[in-house]
Structures are given as structure tokens and as C-alpha cells.
Amino acid sequence: xxxxxxxxxxxxxxxxxxxxxxxxxxxxxxxxxxxxxxxxxxxxxxxxxxxxxxxxxxxxxxxxxxxxxxxxxxxxxxxxxxxxxxxxxxxxxxxxxxxxxxxxxxxxxxxxxxxxxxxxxxxxxxxxxxxxxxxxxxxxxxxxxxxxxxxxxxxxxxxxxxxxxxxxxxxxxxxxxxxxxxxxxxxxxxxxxxxxxxxxxxxxxxxxxxxxxxxxxxxxxxxxxxxxxxxxxxxxxxxxxxxxxxxxxxxxxxxxxxxxxxxxxxxxxxxxxxxxxxxxxxxxxxxxxxxxxxxxxxxxxxxxxxxxxxxxxxxxxxxxxxxxxxxxxxxxxxxxx
Numbered sequence: 001x002x003x004x005x006x007x008x009x010x011x012x013x014x015x016x017x018x019x020x021x022x023x024x025x026x027x028x029x030x031x032x033x034x035x036x037x038x039x040x041x042x043x044x045x046x047x048x049x050x051x052x053x054x055x056x057x058x059x060x061x062x063x064x065x066x067x068x069x070x071x072x073x074x075x076x077x078x079x080x081x082x083x084x085x086x087x088x089x090x091x092x093x094x095x096x097x098x099x100x101x102x103x104x105x106x107x108x109x110x111x112x113x114x115x116x117x118x119x120x121x122x123x124x125x126x127x128x129x130x131x132x133x134x135x136x137x138x139x140x141x142x143x144x145x146x147x148x149x150x151x152x153x154x155x156x157x158x159x160x161x162x163x164x165x166x167x168x169x170x171x172x173x174x175x176x177x178x179x180x181x182x183x184x185x186x187x188x189x190x191x192x193x194x195x196x197x198x199x200x201x202x203x204x205x206x207x208x209x210x211x212x213x214x215x216x217x218x219x220x221x222x223x224x225x226x227x228x229x230x231x232x233x234x235x236x237x238x239x240x241x242x243x244x245x246x247x248x249x250x251x252x253x254x255x256x257x258x259x260x261x262x263x264x265x266x267x268x269x270x271x272x273x274x275x276x277x278x279x280x281x282x283x284x285x286x287x288x289x290x291x292x293x294x295x296x297x298x299x300x301x302x303x304x305x306x307x308x309x310x311x312x313x314x315x316x317x318x319x320x321x322x323x324x325x326x327x328x329x330x331x332x333x334x335x336x337x
Contacts, residue, residue, distance in 0.1 A: 005174050005228060007245045009213045011186065011206035019167075019205070020072035023290070024185065025147075025157035027171035028077040029127060031189045032135050034172065035060025037122040038190075043114040044105060044121025049309040057131050058138060058308060062300075064189055065142060066318045076145045076166055076290055079132065080153040084279055086271040090237050098124045134303070141300045142322070143293035152234075155179040155283035165290050168207065177210050178228050178280045180221060184208045223252040225280045226261055235276045236269045295323050 039056040040046050046056040068075045083091065101123035108117035136146050149156035157169040158181035168183035169176040176184045187205045214221060230248035232239030243251070243265070255261040262273050297319050304310035 005177075005224075005231065005245060008217060008227075008249060009174070009177070009208050010216050011208050013204050014185075014207050016071045016073070016205065019185075021074070022167040023074040023076060023165065024068075024188065025076045025078050025160040025166035025169045026188070027153050027157055027169065027173065027176070028079045028135070028146075029132075029153055030171045030173055031077075032057045032061060032131070033125070033127050034189055035064070036127060036131070037125045040118060040121060042118065043109060044118035046121075046125075049307075053308065054131070055308050055310070057127070057135060058304065059310075060189075061135055061138060062142075062304060062310075062315075063318065065139065065144060066322050069142075069144075069322050074292065076147060076160065077136075077139050078147045078149055078153040078157045078160070079136065081149045081151050081284075083151060084235070084275075086275055086279075087235050089270060090234060093237070098126055138300070138303055140293075141296045141303060143295045145290050145292060147288045147290070149284075150286050151284040152179070154181075156285050156288070157181065159285040160288065160290075165288070174208075174228075175234065177208065177213065178221075178225050178233070179283060180210070182210050184210070217249060219249070219252060220256075222277075222281075223256055225277055226252045226258060228280075229273060229276050230261075230265070233276060233280075235271055235279070240265050240267065242266075295319065297323060 036046065036054070036057045039060050046054045047059055049055050065075060101120045105117050105120035105124055108114070108120060139146050147156060147160070152175070154169065154171060154173065154175045157166070157171070158176045158179035160166040161169050161181045161183060168185050169181040170185040170188040172186055172190075174184065174186075185205050185207050187203050190203055210221070214224060217224070219227070227245075227248045229236065230240050230243045230251060231245055251261060251264070255264055258273060258277055267273060300319060301312065301315060304315050305312045
């Protein structure tokens with residue numbers, strides 16, 4: 001879910017072409033989970049192969065990543081490692097919510113209510129270890145770097161941007177800002193024409209610059225972390241009762257240190273505020289060597305066509321676009337940068 005501070009931070013709309021030649025550290029779990037939840041049939045059933053294995057994540061990952069490459073974006077996918085122990089309770093709550101959503105989905109299907117069935121199916125979606133490994137393998141055959149974070153992927157993505165190994169982090173969650181990412185791009189993986197109700201809207205990527213956001217809010221990064229903790233993070237998802245974004249901003253300005261703040265709020269979580277704050281300030285991260293490669297046509301087709309029944313014609317068209325002779329010069333440049 002991530003910290004919900006979208007109401008407070010200023011975003012700037014950009015075009016995909018503005019990211020030409022830019023390395024972008026993508027929150028892999030967040031992005032793949034979006035594909036898993038949105039790429040579904042009318043009744044909420046995900047795409048599957050002939051062996052009833054889910055392929056929605058592979059479909060979204062392949063076609064969207066290829067589009068990034070065609071646009072000159074240099075994606076780096078950062079995968080989560082082991083979460084901090086104090087996240088276990090929130091993880092268990094999510095599992096329970098997914099189980100409940102799965103039950104409601106089945107009930108809706110029995111009634112023939114496919115609108116609700118799709119809604120609950122999305123809420124019940126779960127990213128498995130097998131899906132994660134398949135995703136990594138597909139990306140690597142496409143020549144896209146994969147980084148395994150020691151803990152949270154957003155922390156590692158933020159570190160890559162801080163190091164200059166990536167220009168920006170990309171996620172639908174705002175946690176990367178709390179982890180210190182100088183730039184965060186949202187809507188990158190969902191940009192384009194999207195259906196909303198009975199009409200279509202054009203979704204464009206937006207960028208948030210941490211320095212400008214802090215200046216606009218009139219706070220420091222430490223205060224931003226405290227603000228996030230007040231309204232809810234992945235480690236205390238519900239946030240402090242009765243405190244929304246606006247009130248949280250007022251509080252961190254009035255009580256700018258953790259010692260002063262905790263004496264003026266009603267903290268009811270098992271995890272201490274200090275533990276969460278320290279994790280955002282000093283998360284487990286690692287140095288990573290980023291190497292781009294050339295797409296391997298045979299291996300891509302082996303995964304998608306041979307193993308998971310993708311249309312060979314459609315896959316060939318995408319492969320041609322990212323490996324075609326007309327793009328050889330720019331592809332070599334893409335690899336070396």
C-alpha cells in the first residue's frame with residue numbers, strides 16, 4: 001500500500017519522451033502486482049495458460065517493458081528482499097483481507113454479479129514466489145537489469161538514485177520519498193489511455209522531486225518520515241487514529257522531533273515509532289552493479305510461447321521492435337549507457 005501523502009505533495013506531469021535515455025529504478029513488486037490485478041477478464045479471472053497457470057503478470061511485464069525500451073527508457077527492476085520483522089503483523093492482515101476478498105469473489109460469481117466478482121478478484125490477488133521468479137527470468141532475457149534488494153525494494157531503488165545509478169525511482173507508492181529518493185515517478189507503468197467508468201482518460205507519468213516537495217511543505221525529510229508514520233505506512237498501515245494528511249502536517253511542524261511528537265499523539269501499535277523512523281532513515285541496502293544486455297529472442301519465446309502459450313505472432317512483433325536492424329545503433333547505445 002505504501003504511505004498515502006498524495007494530497008500533500010506537488011507533482012509535475014511529464015511525457016514518456018522526457019525520460020529518453022534515463023535510467024529508472026522501478027519498484028518491481030508494486031508494478032507487477034498492478035499487472036496481476038488489472039489484466040483480467042470481465043469476471044475477474046486472470047489470464048492463464050493451458051495448464052491453468054496465471055500469466056497476467058508476464059503479459060503486463062513483457063509488453064510494458066518493451067514499450068519502455070522502445071521509448072528509450074532504461075528500466076532497472078528492483079525486487080523486494082526480506083521485510084523487517086515488525087512488518088509481519090501488517091503482512092498477516094493483508095493475507096486475511098485477501099482471503100475475505102476471495103470469499104466475496106466466489107459469492108459474487110455464484111450470483112452472476114461479475115462487476116463485484118472482478119472487484120473482489122483484484123483485492124484477492126496475490127504475488128507468489130513462482131511469479132516473482134518467472135518475472136525476473138523474463139526481464140533478464142529481455143536484457144533488463146534485475147536487482148534483488150536485501151529488504152524493501154523502494155529503499156534500494158532510492159539508494160540507486162542517490163548513488164546516481166538511476167535518475168529516478170518509479171512506483172505508485174510514495175515510500176521511496178521517505179527512503180530519500182531525490183526523484184519519484186508515478187503512473188509510469190499505467191500511462192496511456194485508461195477506462196474509468198464508461199469513458200476513457202489519458203494517464204500521464206508524473207514526477208515528484210523530493211527537494212521541491214519538502215520546500216513546498218516547509219519541512220525536512222525527517223519530518224516527512226514522521227508525517228508518513230502518522231497517516232500510515234506499510235508498517236502501521238492504519239495510521240494514528242483521527243489524524244489525516246493535513247493534521248499530520250500541522251503536527252510535525254508543531255512537534256518537529258520524534259520525542260516531542262510521540263508525547264502528543266495516541267500511539268497504539270506494537271511497533272514503536274522509533275523503529276519505523278529508524279528503518280526509513282537507515283534501511284538495509286547494498287551496492288549493485290547495473291548491466292544492460294541484449295534481448296535473447298530464443299529465450300523470450302521459450303518462456304512466453306513454448307512454456308505459457310502466448311501468441312507467437314504477437315511476441316515476434318514485439319521482439320522485432322526491440323531487436324530489429326533499424327534499432328541496432330540505438331540498442332547498442334542503450335546497452336552501454
